[in-house]
Each structure stands twice: as C-alpha cells, then as structure tokens.
Amino acid sequence: MAEARNQWLEQIKAGELGAVQKLLDEFTGPVRRYLEGMVHNPAQAEDLAQEALVRFLEHLGQFRQEASLRTYLFQIAHNLALNHLSAAPTRKEEYGSEEPLWAEDRRPGVLALLAADEEAGKVHLALRRLAPQQRAVVILRTWEELSFKEIAQVLGLAEGTAKAHYFFALRNLRKYMEAKDDP
C-alpha cells in the first residue's frame, strides 16, 4: 500500500501524465468542495482549487512522506482559503460593511440557492456565519471525513483544539439554524 503510494508519488514527481491525472481525478473534487464550503463562491473555489493543485505540484519536493497526500493538499487549500478570507475586509465597499465578509454577509450564496432542499440551504447559510477555523474543522470532519488528527495537521493545531473547535462549531451551527426558523 505504502509502496504503491510512494511509487505513485515518484511517478508524479517525474511528471508522468497518467499519475498526475490520477492525482487530479482523486483530489480536485474534494479540494474544490472544501474551498467552496470555506469561501462560498463556486467560481473562486474553482480558481483556488486549481491554484492549490498547481502549488502542490510545484512544491512536491517539500512534501514529507510521513504526511498523507490528502492532508498536505488540504493544508495548501486551507492556507489559500485563509488568505482569500483575510482579504475580504478590503472589499468592504462592495458589501458596505467593515466587518469581515464571513461574519456579515448572510445573503444566500449560490451554494445555498442551489441546495437541494431547505435544510441544506439552512446549513450552508449557518456555515457562512462560523469563524473560518470552526468552519474548516466542521467541513473537514463531516464532508471530507478526516480524523481529528488529520484535521489538526491541516490546520496546524493540537488535536484537542481541533476537537474543541468542532464541538463549539456544532453548537454555533445549531444556534444559527434555529435562529433562522424564528420569524
């Protein structure tokens, strides 16, 4: 298993198209979904996902074998998402507020509008209101099914901190989703 993965990595490093295509097939979707959950803009998520994959290929030499390929990719994607979100307050003219975009913009995004049902729409709206770190933990845990250990690696946190973020994120989500039901 590990041998096959190492061989795959070597093929990617050598620039073998088949190996790179396999990488893209396996990871483009999850990385894009994660970024979509983080930035709530499919077009920006698409761009960021591509940037993440290109950065991954460019910095493949720095990849340590003991980390999982998936964790490393999500780490790159997470950093890109944080950079993107930290640039959000500079767009205050666009939204007419000095608060960070993730905190104040509660209008339904494309994701929420396209959501299959009302519940999913509520979840996406509530997700937008979470702080980025909590949002990241929740998405990585429930959508990407990463373990808390992996989440801690991606976010550069202690495992206990990742668990605490998850717990408080669930609590906040519940609160936000219930608040939406209020008239």
Added chain:
Amino acid sequence: MTHEEALERLVCQGPVPLEALSHVESCAPCREELRALGKTEKALRRARPVLSAPSRKGTVLALESLPALARRRAWPAAAAAILLAGLLGGWSLGRLAPASAATTAPPQEMALSEIPWAPSGDDSTLSLLQAAYPVAERFSAVTATDTGNFIEAE
C-alpha cells in the same frame, strides 16, 4: 466534570470517559443538547455538496505546471550529460594527439605530411578542404573563359 466537557467528549467520539457518560445520564439538559448536536451533525452530512467532474481548466493548468517540473528534474541529467560529453571529448582528443605521431599511429592513419597532395605549410581550412577534395580544387580553378573551352573540349 462540566456540561461542556462531558458533551465535547461525547460529540468528538474516541474513548469516552465514564465520568462524561455518567454526567450525561444524570443530566437532562445535556442529553437534550447531545441529541440536538447529533441532529445538526446529520444535517451537515446531508448538506455535503455532490462532487461534479473535475474541470478541464484545472487539468490543463496542472499539466501546464508539469514542463517546469520536468525541466527542474532534467537539469541534473542535462548537466551530467554535458560533463560526460566533455570528458569523452577530452579523452578522444587525448587519444588523437599521440596518434598523429608516426610512432604510435595505427597503419590506417597517415600523417598530413605523408599525403602527397596535402598542402605544405598552410593549414587554413580552405587549403585543407581543397587538399581533401582535389577534384573540387580543379573545378574551382576553372574560370569563366575556361568554362567555354572545357565544354568545347567535351
């Protein structure tokens, strides 16, 4: 153990301390919140967006970054090839130099001075070429007026 500590340990799975379990068993608000958090978690999982096929744009961009990757990887190989070529060139020159001396020259090789039509004392490229191709030398000597005579003669 506080309500929060007990709930956090139960929500985040892993080994649950008995203390947390016994707290929740005896605490109705905690049980209620645990149920609610479980529902929220399920709603989150259901709201997971369905993956669409990877876009071609992404594939193209990623593949575009590959030549740069390959170039970087090709550098050591190219440097090694140049070094090897240099060493081989140097080695063969070293082999040729003593070969021009009459003592070690193999029988199929001949010193320039031994070639009867070789130019003596002039080692310019043109004269060497003319020496190597005596027919060409004859043709190059044919002037415009000579050409007529040449054709006439034929």
